Amino acid sequence: MNGTDILFYFLSALAIGSAILVVISKNPVYSVLWLIVTFFAISGHYILMNAQFLGIVNLIVYAGAIMVLFLFVVMLMNLNADSEPQKNKWIMLAGTVAGGCLLLVLVAALKNAEVKGMGLEMKTGNIGLINELGKALFTDYVVPFEISSILFLSAMVGAVVIGKK
Amino acid sequence: MPIERYIFLSIALFCIGIAGVLIRRNAIVVFMCIELMLNAVNLLLVAFSKMHYLKGASTNVTAGIDGQLFVFFIMVVAAAEVSVGLAIIVMMYRNVHSVDINFLNRLKH
Numbered sequence: 001m002n003g004t005d006i007l008f009y010f011l012s013a014l015a016i017g018s019a020i021l022v023v024i025s026k027n028p029v030y031s032v033l034w035l036i037v038t039f040f041a042i043s044g045h046y047i048l049m050n051a052q053f054l055g056i057v058n059l060i061v062y063a064g065a066i067m068v069l070f071l072f073v074v075m076l077m078n079l080n081a082d083s084e085p086q087k088n089k090w091i092m093l094a095g096t097v098a099g100g101c102l103l104l105v106l107v108a109a110l111k112n113a114e115v116k117g118m119g120l121e122m123k124t125g126n127i128g129l130i131n132e133l134g135k136a137l138f139t140d141y142v143v144p145f146e147i148s149s150i151l152f153l154s155a156m157v158g159a160v161v162i163g164k165k
Numbered sequence: 166m167p168i169e170r171y172i173f174l175s176i177a178l179f180c181i182g183i184a185g186v187l188i189r190r191n192a193i194v195v196f197m198c199i200e201l202m203l204n205a206v207n208l209l210l211v212a213f214s215k216m217h218y219l220k221g222a223s224t225n226v227t228a229g230i231d232g233q234l235f236v237f238f239i240m241v242v243a244a245a246e247v248s249v250g251l252a253i254i255v256m257m258y259r260n261v262h263s264v265d266i267n268f269l270n271r272l273k274h
Contacts, residue, residue, distance in 0.1 A: 054211060162252040
């Protein structure tokens with residue numbers, strides 16, 4: 001077991017543990033903070049796979065912008081642990097069982113998938129670098145890139161219109 | 166690193182997100198669980214992109230780069246979705262004074 005394996009298992013345990021804590025935290029503020037920890041772990045995975053651009057963008061966009069937005073909304077609404085309504089224990093059990101069944105079915109289906117045994121190189125390869133990604137983005141994917149700017153404009157207008165009244 | 170490890174990690178994160186959507190009643194936490202599911206898919210796309218790079222690097226130096234660009238576009242769509250979704254949740258909170266999704270299932274209100 002070398003250093004890369006240890007880092008992989010550490011980041012995976014961090015991601016799954018904090019994702020479970022997102023779901024079971026009573027206070028929404030703690031949920032937001034644990035989700036930030038999850039995003040940091042996933043960014044660590046990206047950097048381990050040498051997808052450096054996506055690692056940094058994940059940190060800036062998700063952990064930076066989106067989670068700050070969530071945190072602002074949670075604090076604006078003054079939600080705390082006792083604002084969560086009393087919920088049915090059977091519904092919680094049913095939700096957990098449903099999620100567990102999906103996990104079981106997906107693992108059983110993909111255990112012997114066609115990609116079994118294929119590997120990926122950690123810490124090498126230059127497709128994750130901003131040089132190659134930028135070239136591909138502005139030659140092959142330039143139309144979707146421009147369309148996404150229109151999407152952002154409409155999302156901005158929509159958010160302002162919905163929030164204003 | 167075998168690809169199965171990343172497949173199973175992504176499945177675990179995705180199922181935690183599904184369970185969270187089913188269990189929680191708070192609209193904001195449900196929204197955060199949807200973000201968690203999007204991130205699980207992003208992680209698997211990057212892992213598959215690296216796998217295709219390893220497989221086709223001898224013929225094409227940028228094999229598998231499309232997976233990482235899809236992740237980039239998913240992040241763009243997620244950012245737009247969050248801004249509009251949170252605006253809708255804030256508007257509903259102003260009308261109903263609650264973010265419990267059991268109160269929000271009646272469109273007539």
